[in-house]
Amino acid sequence: MIPDFGYGVLVLTFFMALYSAIAGIYASINKSQKLAESARRAMLLTFPLLSISSLSLIYLLVNNHFEVAFVYEVTSRTMPTYLKVTSWWGGQAGSLLFWSWLLSAFTSAVSIRKWDRDREFLPWVMVVCGITLAFFLSLAVFFENPFVKYWQTMSGEIVESVFRVKDAILFTPQDGRGLNPLLRHPGMVIHPPMLYLGFVSFVIPYAFAMAALITGRSDDRWIRLTRRWTLWAWLFLSFGLVLGGRWAYDVLGWGGYWGWDPVEIAAFMPWLTGTAFLHSVMIQEKRGMLKQWNMILVILTYDLVIFGTFLTRSGVLSSVHSFAQSAIGPMFFGFIVITFLSSTALLIWRWPQLRAETEMKSMLSREALFLFNNLLFMSILVVCFWGVIFPLISELFVGEKITVGPPFYERATAPLFASLLFLMAIAPLSAWGHSTLQTLGRASWKSAIVALLITVAIFFTFTQSVPALIGFFLIAFALSITLHEFWRATLARVHAQNENFATAFFTLISRNRRRYGGYIIHISMALMAIGIIGIEGFQYETQGTLASGESLNIADYTVTYRELASWDDAPNGVNYTRAVVDVSENGVYLGTLHPRIDYYFDAEQNMTIPGLRPSLRDDLYILLVDWQPVSSMGATFKIYVNPLMNWLWLGSLLFFVGITVAAWPDKDPEAQSARVRGKVYHSSSAD
Amino acid sequence: MQRNKFLLGGLLILAAVVYLIFSSTKASAQRFITIDEMNAEGSAAVGDSLRLTGAVIGDTIQYDPQTLTLTFEVAHTPADFDVTEEMGGLAEVLHQAVIDPTRARVKVVYIGVQPDLLRNEAQAIMVGKLEKDGIFYAEELLLKCPTRYEEAKPQSSN
Numbered sequence: 001m002i003p004d005f006g007y008g009v010l011v012l013t014f015f016m017a018l019y020s021a022i023a024g025i026y027a028s029i030n031k032s033q034k035l036a037e038s039a040r041r042a043m044l045l046t047f048p049l050l051s052i053s054s055l056s057l058i059y060l061l062v063n064n065h066f067e068v069a070f071v072y073e074v075t076s077r078t079m080p081t082y083l084k085v086t087s088w089w090g091g092q093a094g095s096l097l098f099w100s101w102l103l104s105a106f107t108s109a110v111s112i113r114k115w116d117r118d119r120e121f122l123p124w125v126m127v128v129c130g131i132t133l134a135f136f137l138s139l140a141v142f143f144e145n146p147f148v149k150y151w152q153t154m155s156g157e158i159v160e161s162v163f164r165v166k167d168a169i170l171f172t173p174q175d176g177r178g179l180n181p182l183l184r185h186p187g188m189v190i191h192p193p194m195l196y197l198g199f200v201s202f203v204i205p206y207a208f209a210m211a212a213l214i215t216g217r218s219d220d221r222w223i224r225l226t227r228r229w230t231l232w233a234w235l236f237l238s239f240g241l242v243l244g245g246r247w248a249y250d251v252l253g254w255g256g257y258w259g260w261d262p263v264e265i266a267a268f269m270p271w272l273t274g275t276a277f278l279h280s281v282m283i284q285e286k287r288g289m290l291k292q293w294n295m296i297l298v299i300l301t302y303d304l305v306i307f308g309t310f311l312t313r314s315g316v317l318s319s320v321h322s323f324a325q326s327a328i329g330p331m332f333f334g335f336i337v338i339t340f341l342s343s344t345a346l347l348i349w350r351w352p353q354l355r356a357e358t359e360m361k362s363m364l365s366r367e368a369l370f371l372f373n374n375l376l377f378m379s380i381l382v383v384c385f386w387g388v389i390f391p392l393i394s395e396l397f398v399g400e401k402i403t404v405g406p407p408f409y410e411r412a413t414a415p416l417f418a419s420l421l422f423l424m425a426i427a428p429l430s431a432w433g434h435s436t437l438q439t440l441g442r443a444s445w446k447s448a449i450v451a452l453l454i455t456v457a458i459f460f461t462f463t464q465s466v467p468a469l470i471g472f473f474l475i476a477f478a479l480s481i482t483l484h485e486f487w488r489a490t491l492a493r494v495h496a497q498n499e500n501f502a503t504a505f506f507t508l509i510s511r512n513r514r515r516y517g518g519y520i521i522h523i524s525m526a527l528m529a530i531g532i533i534g535i536e537g538f539q540y541e542t543q544g545t546l547a548s549g550e551s552l553n554i555a556d557y558t559v560t561y562r563e564l565a566s567w568d569d570a571p572n573g574v575n576y577t578r579a580v581v582d583v584s585e586n587g588v589y590l591g592t593l594h595p596r597i598d599y600y601f602d603a604e605q606n607m608t609i610p611g612l613r614p615s616l617r618d619d620l621y622i623l624l625v626d627w628q629p630v631s632s633m634g635a636t637f638k639i640y641v642n643p644l645m646n647w648l649w650l651g652s653l654l655f656f657v658g659i660t661v662a663a664w665p666d667k668d669p670e671a672q673s674a675r676v677r678g679k680v681y682h683s684s685s686a687d
Numbered sequence: 688m689q690r691n692k693f694l695l696g697g698l699l700i701l702a703a704v705v706y707l708i709f710s711s712t713k714a715s716a717q718r719f720i721t722i723d724e725m726n727a728e729g730s731a732a733v734g735d736s737l738r739l740t741g742a743v744i745g746d747t748i749q750y751d752p753q754t755l756t757l758t759f760e761v762a763h764t765p766a767d768f769d770v771t772e773e774m775g776g777l778a779e780v781l782h783q784a785v786i787d788p789t790r791a792r793v794k795v796v797y798i799g800v801q802p803d804l805l806r807n808e809a810q811a812i813m814v815g816k817l818e819k820d821g822i823f824y825a826e827e828l829l830l831k832c833p834t835r836y837e838e839a840k841p842q843s844s845n
Contacts, residue, residue: 253800253803254800360693363692363693363696368693372696372700375697375700376700379700379704382704382708383704383707383708383711386708386712390712391719400718400719401718401719401720401766402716402717402718402719403716403717403718403719403738404711404712404715404716404717405715405717405814405827407711407714407715408711408712408714408715408716409711411707411710411711411714411715412707412708412711415703415707416704416707543755545752545753604806605803605804606803607803608800608803623800625752625755625800625801626750626752626801628752634752636752636753636755638755638799638800
């Protein structure tokens, strides 16, 4: 009953989204306010409808309805309820429903806003969102249906079908197969929805961009309307990426956080274009330049988002992430091609209207440096894209599949990331319109000396590696300039407004949140870079088999094996084998760690959980590899020391602070920035 | 004049990126290869950086925790996605490869932590080199167990 109901609602929503798109097109062709309003209302209905459909699925998941194929595949009786709920996005069919639900939520949020002054955008935003939503729903309705049930025919064969199969009875398996244990981790529970949130929210700026192209409005209204959407999309996408890294670090047991896996790259690529977009829209807002470029970026981001969803879901590339394989690949491919070609065609049609209002004059002006920043992000994108499709290219031209591994990406992107760090340091010092080497030099020489001193200190105490030293110099340079900017501006306020330092500091940030939020993000990036250099360049490891009481030494650490225990946790269907090891540093006892191996009965799979002792200097990361039965009482460990790793996580925390500062809604967000160009838009934000 | 400067800057970046991509590709390219293809090449394949795929034969898995030396044999599987689909999906292809005694096999040595997913009929993707002794020394080992993720229908009770 419930599956049929859920499926029925799903089908209804599909038609609703389709109607909204078609009504939107008619509305703008016939200039019909009524039809536009109808399209909007249809779109508003998709959210409650999809919520009902999703609730049906969650009901089935929580109550062990294993006659439903999706429930059988992703849950089992032993799983706790919260994991049963989150299994919603644990498999292909459910995650398509989840994606659609998020998109309908966002589209509804956009539909609710007042459209008074952007009437002409409304139908086209509905069209773009409606088509995207209808596409994803069509996949769920026709190809990957989460409500399909098992039927047993007379001959005992099990078939899958939504509706009753002739002469067959409903078949209910005793227990489900359960979610892949690797995915039963808090990080993994939030990682996919965060990525999806990021992916889906990028649809909104794209929809507005397309509406602007179609209606021929060449001003930056669409950018102002969607600025916050873009920031939140960026926040979620970044959060998703970081969580994925943290999950890999905690669960995959290889001492790393990022493996340049095709699927990771697929999520990283829209992040790159999105980051470039965030920067370049500022130039359009302030200088009226790069309009065409911004359109290119938003189109790329949208299609990379769809591409990312497709890669994670299609299994075309061999990767640790291909948890699902299915035949929806060609559908995705077709959709990407169609949307890309049609948006590009629209852009070419409007190309002349999107010319820059002013010309770029100085190579060192703020806008020129922003442009270089964009080029660098695009270069990293090209490197990533090349790496992902290289096997296909080489097969086409050389007749042999050749792949490139992590060393390719590391080698090719390192200089680009370094250049980005450099730009991040000096760009805030340059002026709009015109800057020279002298002005930049005057503003930055003190910071350069500070950075140089820090680098010399690192040379004598930590490393003599030249690439690492260059990296540390750039980080120190960027940090010192950015912190100095905070310092300088706060002091100016202290003097001018006669405020105390803390008040001045916070008022400064709250008065110009976009700028200082951005600077906080820059600082966080520099901190993350410290962690990345640390683990990429200086990770060391050791391994050994220890009898009780024996020790292993690594760096200044001594790891002593004490004991091992193994027990069943029957209600959760897991067997734990846990080692107890003492850690000391230069003879001083630091604490006890418990690396362990969890064995999941339903999935017949191990999961290796490291014992981790984090500190700002380094992480001690201990893996239990193997153990002997009682006779010899030995256990084998692999131990990593990951220098500076925590700066990466610290940086990512600060990153969220920065975005929140920049994206927090305020009453009059654009009055200040709009004045620069002489045209003041009284605007409301789109959120 | 200004335009030329920007053009020049853009070209420089472009040149740098092209250089980075090509030199890095060259430095880290690994050929995707199946066991049959590797055997056909014979000694020509020795020493090349290869990315080999095959089906893990469970009975041959041996692990020495003292030295963290993992050895196992893999059987040839076709690399083509469409061929795999035609033969009934990855799980079926791996199963056939393991039970067929006439399939070409190769011995693999890997030093490191035994991966959680290493088991009979898992798909192994190994990056490493074939040495003169005919053993494939893997530096990287990636495993997939399709039965876990693919749509395996439940067993009927009768």
